[in-house]
Amino acid sequence: MKRFIILLLALVLAASLCACGGTKSAAPTAAPTSAPTEAPKATEAAWPDLSGQSLLIYCGAGMKQPFQEIADLFGSLTGCEMNVTFANAAQIQTQISTAQEGAFFIAGAAGEVKPVEEYVASSVKLVKHIPVLAVAAGNPKGITGIADLANEDISTVIGDAESTPIGKIAMQAFSDFGITDSVNLVATTTTAPQLATVISMGEADAAIIWKENCNADGVEICETKDMEAYVKVVPAARLTFADGDAAADAFSAFLATDEANAIWLAYGYELAQ
Numbered sequence: 001m002k003r004f005i006i007l008l009l010a011l012v013l014a015a016s017l018c019a020c021g022g023t024k025s026a027a028p029t030a031a032p033t034s035a036p037t038e039a040p041k042a043t044e045a046a047w048p049d050l051s052g053q054s055l056l057i058y059c060g061a062g063m064k065q066p067f068q069e070i071a072d073l074f075g076s077l078t079g080c081e082m083n084v085t086f087a088n089a090a091q092i093q094t095q096i097s098t099a100q101e102g103a104f105f106i107a108g109a110a111g112e113v114k115p116v117e118e119y120v121a122s123s124v125k126l127v128k129h130i131p132v133l134a135v136a137a138g139n140p141k142g143i144t145g146i147a148d149l150a151n152e153d154i155s156t157v158i159g160d161a162e163s164t165p166i167g168k169i170a171m172q173a174f175s176d177f178g179i180t181d182s183v184n185l186v187a188t189t190t191t192a193p194q195l196a197t198v199i200s201m202g203e204a205d206a207a208i209i210w211k212e213n214c215n216a217d218g219v220e221i222c223e224t225k226d227m228e229a230y231v232k233v234v235p236a237a238r239l240t241f242a243d244g245d246a247a248a249d250a251f252s253a254f255l256a257t258d259e260a261n262a263i264w265l266a267y268g269y270e271l272a273q
Contacts, residue, residue, distance in 0.1 A: 047077045047078045047250060047254075048078060048246065048250055049078065049079055050078040050079050050080035050246070050247050050250065051078075051079035051080075052079075053079075053080050053081070053246070053247045054080060054081035054082070054083060054247070055080060055081070055082055055083065055103045055104075055242075055245075055247050055248060055251060056083045056085070056101060056102040056103055057071065057082070057083070057084045057085070057102065057103055057104045057105075057106065057251075058084075058085050058087070058092040058095065058096065058102055058104070058105045058106065059084055059085070059086050059092075059105075059106040060086070060087075060088070060089060060092070060106065060107055060108035060112075060165075060192075060234075061086045061087055061088055061191040061192065061193060062108055062166065062191065062192035062193055062210050062212070062213055063086075063106065063108070063212070063234065064086045064193070065212075065267060066212070066263050066264055066266070066267040066269065067084065067086075067106055068084060068086075069263050070254075070255070070260050070263050070264075071084050073259060073260070073263070074250075074251055074254045074260075077254075078247075078250060080247050080250075080251075087191075088159075088160070088163045088164045088190050088191050089107060089108060089112040089163060089164060089165060090162065090163035090164075091163065092105060092107075092112075093112070093115045093116050096116045096119055096239065097115075097116060097119070100119070100241060101241050102239050102241055102242070103238065103239055103241070103242035103245060103247070103248040103251070104236055104237060104238055104239060104242070104248070104251070104252075105120070105236075105237040105239060106126070106234065106235075106236055106237075107165075107234065107235055107237060108129055108164070108165040108166065108192070108210075108232065108234065109129060109165040109232035109233070109234070110123075110125075110232065110233055110235050111165065111168075111232075112165055113235060113237045119239050119240050119241070120237045120238070120239060120240065121238050121239065121240045121242075121243060122237075122238045123235045123236065123237040123238070124235065124236050124252075124255070124256075125233050125234070125235055125272035126233075126234045126235065126236050126255065126264065126271075126272055127233070127234050127264045127269040127270060127271055127272050128231055128232070128233055128234070128269065128270040128271070128272055129165075129210060129231065129232040129233065129234050129269075130210065130211040130227075130231050130268075130269075130270070131166060131169050131208055131209065131210060131211070131227050131230050131231070131232075132208070132209060132210070132211045132214055132221045132222070132227055133145070133146060133206060133207075133208060133221070133222040133224055133226060133227055134195065134196060134199060134206065134207050134208070134209045134214045134219050134220070134221060134222065135199070135205060135206050135219075135220060135221075135222045136199055136202070136205055136206075136218060136219065136220075137217075137218045137219060137220050138220070139220065139222065140205075141153065141154050141205050141206075143205070143206055143222050144222070144224060145222070145224040145226045146173050146174070146177045146179070146224070146226040146227075147177050147179060147226075149174070149179060149182075149183050149184075149206055150179040150182035150183060152184065154184060154205045154206060155184050155186045155203075155204045155205045155206075156183050156184060156185055156186065156204060156205065156206050156207060157185070157186055157187045157188065157189065157195055157198045157199070157203070157204040157206075157207045158170040158171070158185065158188055158189075158195070158207060158208060159188065159189055159190075159191070159192055159194075159195060159208075159209075160188045160189065160190050161188075163190060164189075164190070164191065164192060165232065166192045166195070166208060166209060166210055167188065169208060169230045169232075170207075170208040172230065173208060173226070173227070173230060176229075177226070186203065186204055187203070187204065192209060192210050192213050193213045195207040195208075195209045195213065196209060196213050196214055196215070196216040196219045197216065199216075199218065199219045200216045200217055200218035200219050201218075202218070206222070208227070211268055212267050212268045212269065233272045234269075234272070236252070236255055238252060
């Protein structure tokens with residue numbers, strides 16, 4: 001069964017790693033809360049005509065829905081072709097180092113930028129990345145916190161600690177709670193969204209997952225304060241390959257607008273500033 005799960009997840013990942021252009025992501029119905037009043041209005045700003053220009057951006061797979069929507073909106077305002085590659089941190093780091101191209105790296109946590117910091121010209125904080133303890137809907141195993149994952153009858157899935165920030169967080173939490181050797185770990189995944197899929201399929205009881213990915217049927221958030229110490233910040237790291245690029249300049253400004261902030265907020269993120 002474990003081999004089946006890993007194979008299934010690999011197939012899902014392969015289908016999602018292609019570069020995304022102008023395809024719209026489905027937005028949630030919840031109304032966004034207000035963004036900081038000092039942020040400029042995207043619809044009121046005199047955005048340049050960037051028709052014929054393009055931007056290559058790397059983004060963590062767990063942030064696909066909100067970031068694709070942000071990229072689509074910028075493209076519609078400027079005419080710029082937006083090519084966004086969604087993958088796990090390790091895959092993006094390898095691509096940046098090997099291809100040496102691209103304008104931005106939107107990472108799941110600031111620490112994921114360090115392996116490619118020689119290619120980073122500047123970085124700004126966007127939103128908080130909040131990890132939660134996810135359980136099966138109805139919480140049939142009665143899980144109350146991280147320590148319960150040491151129970152023999154509870155199966156757990158985590159992100160790959162070598163390639164995903166959420167996996168690193170899970171392993172750190174297990175260590176901090178002294179349960180590293182006791183967790184019944186049934187599988188690992190290569191991206192954060194796959195964690196919710198495993199729980200919804202009934203193949204695991206719990207996972208440490210990003211808050212925004214915990215929206216699948218059959219999955220809910222365990223209300224515990226255990227994860228508060230592991231909140232990260234999503235940075236927008238501008239790469240040196242885009243120095244002097246007018247489209248990159250404009251997109252950098254766009255990321256600070258009310259409209260861009262509102263999209264993040266609508267998906268459950270909190271602004272970092």
